[in-house]
Amino acid sequence: MSVYGTLTKTLFRINFSPRRILGTSYSDSKGKRILIAVAILYVVVAYWGGFGYLFYDLARTLSGIPGMIESLLFYVYIYAIGTTVMIVFFRADAMLFRFADFSILGPLPIKARTLVAAKTTVIMANVYVTALLATAPIAFGYFAFAAPGIAGILLFLPSFLAAPLLPAVAAALLALGIHAVTDRLPKSRTLNTILMFAFFLGIMMSSFSFTGAGEENPLLAQSAVIAAMGARFWPMGWFAAAVHEGSLAGFALLFATGAVPFAGFVVLLSRSILKTNARSRNDLGTRRRKALEYRSGSAFKAMLAKEWRTFVGIQMYVFNAGFGPVILVVASVASLFFADKVMAFLTDMTEGAVIPTNFMIFGFIAFAVGMVYTSAVSLSIEGKRLWIVKSLPVSPSTVIDAKLWFNVLLGSIPGVFALVLFAISFAIPPLDAAAMAAGVLAFSFLTSAIGSIVNLRFPKFQFHHEVEVVKQSLGALIGVFGGFGVAIAAGFAIYGLGRVMPWQAAVVVVALLAAGIGYALRLRALRLAENLFIRYNA
Amino acid sequence: MLKISHFSKSYDGKKKACDDVSLTIEAGEIYGFIGHNGAGKTTLLKSIAGILDFEDGEIEVDGHSIKKDPLAAKRVLAYIPDNPDVYEPLTGMQYLNFVSDIFGIPAADRKPRIERYAAMFEILGVLNDPIATYSHGMKQKLVIISALVHEPKVFILDEPFVGLDPKAAFQLKEIFRDLCAKGALIFFSTHILEVAEKLCTKIAIIRRGQIVASGPTQEITKDGSLEEVFLELIEK
Numbered sequence: 001m002s003v004y005g006t007l008t009k010t011l012f013r014i015n016f017s018p019r020r021i022l023g024t025s026y027s028d029s030k031g032k033r034i035l036i037a038v039a040i041l042y043v044v045v046a047y048w049g050g051f052g053y054l055f056y057d058l059a060r061t062l063s064g065i066p067g068m069i070e071s072l073l074f075y076v077y078i079y080a081i082g083t084t085v086m087i088v089f090f091r092a093d094a095m096l097f098r099f100a101d102f103s104i105l106g107p108l109p110i111k112a113r114t115l116v117a118a119k120t121t122v123i124m125a126n127v128y129v130t131a132l133l134a135t136a137p138i139a140f141g142y143f144a145f146a147a148p149g150i151a152g153i154l155l156f157l158p159s160f161l162a163a164p165l166l167p168a169v170a171a172a173l174l175a176l177g178i179h180a181v182t183d184r185l186p187k188s189r190t191l192n193t194i195l196m197f198a199f200f201l202g203i204m205m206s207s208f209s210f211t212g213a214g215e216e217n218p219l220l221a222q223s224a225v226i227a228a229m230g231a232r233f234w235p236m237g238w239f240a241a242a243v244h245e246g247s248l249a250g251f252a253l254l255f256a257t258g259a260v261p262f263a264g265f266v267v268l269l270s271r272s273i274l275k276t277n278a279r280s281r282n283d284l285g286t287r288r289r290k291a292l293e294y295r296s297g298s299a300f301k302a303m304l305a306k307e308w309r310t311f312v313g314i315q316m317y318v319f320n321a322g323f324g325p326v327i328l329v330v331a332s333v334a335s336l337f338f339a340d341k342v343m344a345f346l347t348d349m350t351e352g353a354v355i356p357t358n359f360m361i362f363g364f365i366a367f368a369v370g371m372v373y374t375s376a377v378s379l380s381i382e383g384k385r386l387w388i389v390k391s392l393p394v395s396p397s398t399v400i401d402a403k404l405w406f407n408v409l410l411g412s413i414p415g416v417f418a419l420v421l422f423a424i425s426f427a428i429p430p431l432d433a434a435a436m437a438a439g440v441l442a443f444s445f446l447t448s449a450i451g452s453i454v455n456l457r458f459p460k461f462q463f464h465h466e467v468e469v470v471k472q473s474l475g476a477l478i479g480v481f482g483g484f485g486v487a488i489a490a491g492f493a494i495y496g497l498g499r500v501m502p503w504q505a506a507v508v509v510v511a512l513l514a515a516g517i518g519y520a521l522r523l524r525a526l527r528l529a530e531n532l533f534i535r536y537n538a
Numbered sequence: 539m540l541k542i543s544h545f546s547k548s549y550d551g552k553k554k555a556c557d558d559v560s561l562t563i564e565a566g567e568i569y570g571f572i573g574h575n576g577a578g579k580t581t582l583l584k585s586i587a588g589i590l591d592f593e594d595g596e597i598e599v600d601g602h603s604i605k606k607d608p609l610a611a612k613r614v615l616a617y618i619p620d621n622p623d624v625y626e627p628l629t630g631m632q633y634l635n636f637v638s639d640i641f642g643i644p645a646a647d648r649k650p651r652i653e654r655y656a657a658m659f660e661i662l663g664v665l666n667d668p669i670a671t672y673s674h675g676m677k678q679k680l681v682i683i684s685a686l687v688h689e690p691k692v693f694i695l696d697e698p699f700v701g702l703d704p705k706a707a708f709q710l711k712e713i714f715r716d717l718c719a720k721g722a723l724i725f726f727s728t729h730i731l732e733v734a735e736k737l738c739t740k741i742a743i744i745r746r747g748q749i750v751a752s753g754p755t756q757e758i759t760k761d762g763s764l765e766e767v768f769l770e771l772i773e774k
Contacts, residue, residue, distance in 0.1 A: 294645040302639030313627020384623040393612035
């Protein structure tokens, strides 16, 4: 086998084994197998079910309008390249420009272009799998109602593989450019994180800006805009032509405009990429000239402070688990000045559904707080450093409790802050706001306790980069979707109780229930910690 | 005092990484722990530090069972692993304050200790830098300082001299002697037999999970060198 083949095979084995991805193996226990299956099923049903229905419905509508069904292929293209840009932009640094195993691979007698080609293959495998999962419901809608010829069907897969190449190169260069600039500036890590957030929020706002509020199917209003984009952005048109018309010329153009820049990126930039890796990590540090501070505090406070510093010190951790608090603060502050626009944004987020203002705000805050899942991954993030807390005179329950409360603080402080500002902006009565605040606090506590149990049961201590824990672990998966699940369940409970009592009372009752369950789960997590900690390998 | 009685540990339930190990290390002793790769050294050291669970036997640290009363045992113990993996997002100072807070060392007490050891190991000037920017040796020094900040009675080290520059290695040996003079005990593993021979008051040799020799260094080596004795024992 060639060097490229051997290297790629090894990297695939390292990156895509179930143990590597989930932090556990299917064969570990029957309980784990069941939980993993339930988690995957939940995601598939929640995403493919909801999203799939919307696109199936859209495809049915578009099939009745002559010449419109092929615009679904524009959706496939846009969702595929959107996924590509997000993955490459946020992971290129850890997977390509400063990969953790450079100290192992760098000294080996492997050509720069072979090494970079193998690394990019791994990233693109990530891209293709995610893009396929994201676009499968759209493609299903298209193929269910359109009738492309055999050539089109055959060209779908190669076109799908060619489409992300150009955006991947662009996103990688953008990420490299941002790092090249910010690394030279003081507070580079913070600046970099802010730029990443700005980029992501920009994409999010622009995608919402052409969603149709109030439409029966919110995707319908997008189709005209997307069709117009397809006419102007040539690769989109080539992709649609290749599949819908079976156009070989369309495929050739798509392939050439993707493969040539991609190959050029690998061949021409491989030496520079390895130089970026070889640059001493000492250059990345920000030297502080402040006097040393000797402040003492309690062990619990020290654990909390350590959690905070670890959180802000890992960019992908902040970006993923901290996105909820950021969007809460941004949206609530913006509501003071642009209440109408924020309301339109929230309406867009609810896919145009007509919901009373109080519930929409409450739901938005719950959604954002549910995205805070540090308690579901922070034990895993200890990784090879688990020996520290295991050898120190601090009980496992204290360690887990600190991680739990850190999550509560991270979610509830911005949650209550946002609620206060929203209450001012949208004139929510104080008592209503107080009931909602109780709900936010209880929800944050309950999801944090669930996260703690998840992480204790599914720790992932073996990883090369923290992003593997933050984004690719079972803890992260269950942590985020579990939070959303609790939010939906709480919503139904409030709705149900609201039929027999005032909604404010319903919120308080559900909050008390959530707090009670959360407390019981916290006690369970602390007991689990005492039993399991010593068994973890460190 | 560190007392290990009939200690056994198996990772897979079949093969024993350590088998019926018994050792007693008194205050003031520098005890070297020698063995080939995979002999069971790290397993025993991690178990003493309360990091690894074990099936059989008992480990008492200053009279406290590491199994039954782990927090009391850990309060008088310091452990340094063979690989200094520490919290890279923190600065060196934040890490030292974190460890000091866990041990409840008042700011007034930790300050002179940190300054003394950080100056001795020449990392005082970088303590406000993120640990991510430290070299392997600097991380090793930071972990050693964090272990010394609470003045442990029992000092457990796994290959402590690996990664240290000659000056730092010399200073660590001086610290060992100083701690022992104050009544602490040192138990460390090493592959550097010359160091063990010159530094240790007692030595234990482990082979395939079992102690094959232990006692005062001079009794073990007799007229030969430790290297000769070690090779003879492990090839039996």
